[in-house]
Amino acid sequence: MKLFSKALEQGDRLMALQAGLVHGRIGRRAFIQMAVAAGATLGSAQAWAQTLGDAAITQRYNARALAGSYDYIVIGSGSGGAVVAGRLAAESDARVLVLEAGGTDQLDAVLNPLMWGTNIRSERDWNYSAEPSDAVNGRSLILPMGKVVGGGSSINVMIWARGHKNDFDFWADxxxxxxxxxxxxxxxxxxxEDWQGPADAARRGSGGRLFVQEVQNPNPIAPAFLQACESVGIPAYADMNGEMMEGEGGAALANVRIKDGMRRNIPSDYLWETLARPNITLLTGALVHRLTMDGTRVTGVTFEKDGEVHSVMADSRVILSAGAINSPKILMQSGVGPAEHLREHGVEVRHDLPGVGQNFQDHILAAGCVWEYVTPLPPQNSAAEATFFWKSDSALDTPDLQPFQIEVPYASEVHGSTYDIPAGTWTIAPGIVRPVSRGEVRLTGADVGDAVAIDGAFLREEADLVALESCIELCREIGNSAALSEFVKREVMPGPISGAELREFARNAAGTYFHQSCTCKMGRDEMSVVDGRLAVHGIEGLSIADASVMPRVATGNTMASTVVIGERMADILLA
Known part of the structure; x- marks a missing residue:
């Protein structure tokens, strides 16, 4: 425990030094000396000084010399936007402007894996919530989305889950x-990928830009959880993103984006080094008001920074990567969306596109099934180290359940006050990753400051509630199995419940995985917003590259599949 704490303290010092270098508070020479004193190798310290120092100087200059036009404007620096912007700037001479409403990612809360939860409902979160719903007993579920460089890849858990084979074949269809x-x-x-785990030449890559590894030195409860899954018929695999996600599912330790004890958000591998180039400008604190248009062609973007409104032209294209809530909001407030709805809120209709804001999806994560430790153990990595994918109904073609074993207590606001939950507890959080329910994002006004109304539709369809009930029962069976008995003093909640009591527990436990998606889906029907090349139907000069374009949410945590969307966008534009 002392060694673990010491490593965290060392990591915190290095994070603070890097932030100081990026913001110009520490010079390069002083940074190298202090970084080595904090435990970094001389080579690492010199590399950080070069990369982050050059980037800081270039970006300060570019921000002060804002141009009137750029070849590409990318709205958002999350898991889609960072990929597109970074590749465009690094692989071409195109002038790229990246507009990020939030601030820097060089913060302990972002870089320290165990601090990820402090980002939720902070200034690094858009602080969205769904409207209260009878299907979850009148509760308003929170919908965190990253308002910081890196978006969700900077504030959520660092799980790298590719998605199931059938997800992508469905997108192709x-x-x-x-x-x-x-x-x-x-x-x-x-x-x-630069995969650090068991070799699998048919499925995993090595030497790529994205460092991915299995959780390191996991809490002993994580491998025991895999044994418990096997005891109820769920096979364990060495890799959660290999063969396991081409078939019926299974259990595995998590793939994570953590290196040397620090989070690797997506900008760390696509933007940080690129920001030293003169052809890319990253503006933080830049709130987009709307797209500027000439007829049905997008010509640029109007945004606000430091209280001043700017209009910048895009000579080639605008790429909207603001996420599944803000992307449809920006579209609708720019006049692109369901015509009747836009007129209702005084927005001039530029193009009637009825699918904008529709088809909202998110994974359900219930909080949770909780046990008291015999002897409390400290959480490791991101405190969520083992998971499984399985089917609630054998007739399904793809796993629809994804619980996570979480090494701390996890309860909803209802159950937290209902059950006596001591500090030394751990959780299996039931999860649904193939929801049938569909919600929507709507405007409440035409101004950038007007909120959006989000109907999450959580558990509205009976099939989702039945799946969640099934998952709770399966999680209880696993948690009470012999393989986990050495970690169990007692089951804290929910206990042996069934019928109406189980259903009530499920409604009060339901939360989300923070995987908002699908509100600007790609496809060919009348409710599609973009085509297979991610261009917006009926609009010139505009593409979307974020989780909103998924026609059906990917099976599993959505960061990795959103990176693929960004990669496809970059491939299309660079071609």
């Missing part, structure tokens, strides 16, 4: 574009 099928997406993953 919806769009009529075989570039989205599993075989082709697999080649993207192999190209970009």
């Amino acid at each position: 919806e769009t009529g574009d075989e570039n989205w099928n599993y075989a082709n997406v697999l080649e993207i993953y192999k190209r970009i």
Whole structure:
């Protein structure tokens, strides 16, 4: 425990030094000396000084010399936007402007894996919530989304979950574009990954830009959880993103984006080094008001920074990567969306596109099934180290359940006050990753400051509630199995419940995985917003590259599949 604490303290000092270098508070020479004193190798300290120092100087200059036009404007620096912007700038001479409403990612809360929870409902979160719903007993579920460089990849858990084979084959069928099928997406993953786990030449890549590894030195409860899953018929695998996600599912330790004890958000591998180039400008604190348009062609963006409104032209294209809530909001407030709804809120209709804001999806994560430790153990990595994918109904073609074993107590606001939950507890959080329910994002006004109304539709469809009930029962069976008995003093909640009591527990436990998606889906039907090449239907000069374009949410944590969307966008533009 002392060694673990010491490592965290060392990591915190290095994070603070890096932030100081980026913001110009520490010079390069002083940074190298202090970083080595804090435990970094001389080589690492020199590399950080070069990369972050050059980037800081270039970006300060570019921000002060804002141009009137750029070749590309990328709205958002999250898991899609960072990929697109970084590759455009690094692989071409195109002038790229990246507009990020939030601030820097060089913060302990972002870089320290165990501090990820402090980002939720902070200034690094847009602080969205769904409207109260009878399906979750009148509760308003929170919908965190990153308002910081890196977006969700900076504030959420660092799980790298590719998605199931059938997800991508479905996307290909919806769009009529075989570039989205599993075989082709697999080649993207192999190209970009630097996988540190068991070799699998057919499925995993090495030497790519994205460092991915299994959780290191896990809490002993994590491998025991895999044994418990096997005891109820769920096979354990060495890799959660290999063969396991081509078939019926299974259990595995998590793949994570953690290196040397620090979070690797997506900008760390696509933007940080690129920001030293003169052809990219990253503006933080830049709130987009709307797209500027000439007829049905997008010509640029109007945004606000430091109280001043700017209008900048895009000579080639605007790429909207603001996420599944803000992307449809920006579209609708720019006049692109369901015509009747826009007129209702005084927005001039530029193009009637009825699917904008529709088809909202998110994974359900229930809080949770909780046990008291015999002897409390400290959480490791991101405190969520083991998971499984399984089917609530054998007739399904793809696993629809994804619980996570969480090494701390996890209860909803209802159950937290209902049950006596001591500090030394751990959780299995039931999860649904193939929801049937569909919600929507709507405007409440035409101004950038007007809120959006989010109907999450959580558990509205009976099939989702039945699946969650099934998952709770399965999680209880696993948690009470012999394989986990050495970690169990007692079951804290929910206990042996069934019928109406189980249903009530499920409604009060339901939360989300923070995987908002699908509100600008790609496809060919009348409710589609973009085509297979991610261009907005009926609009010139505009593409979308974020989780909103998924026609159906990917099976598992959505960061990795959103990176693939960014990669496809970059491939299309660079071609």
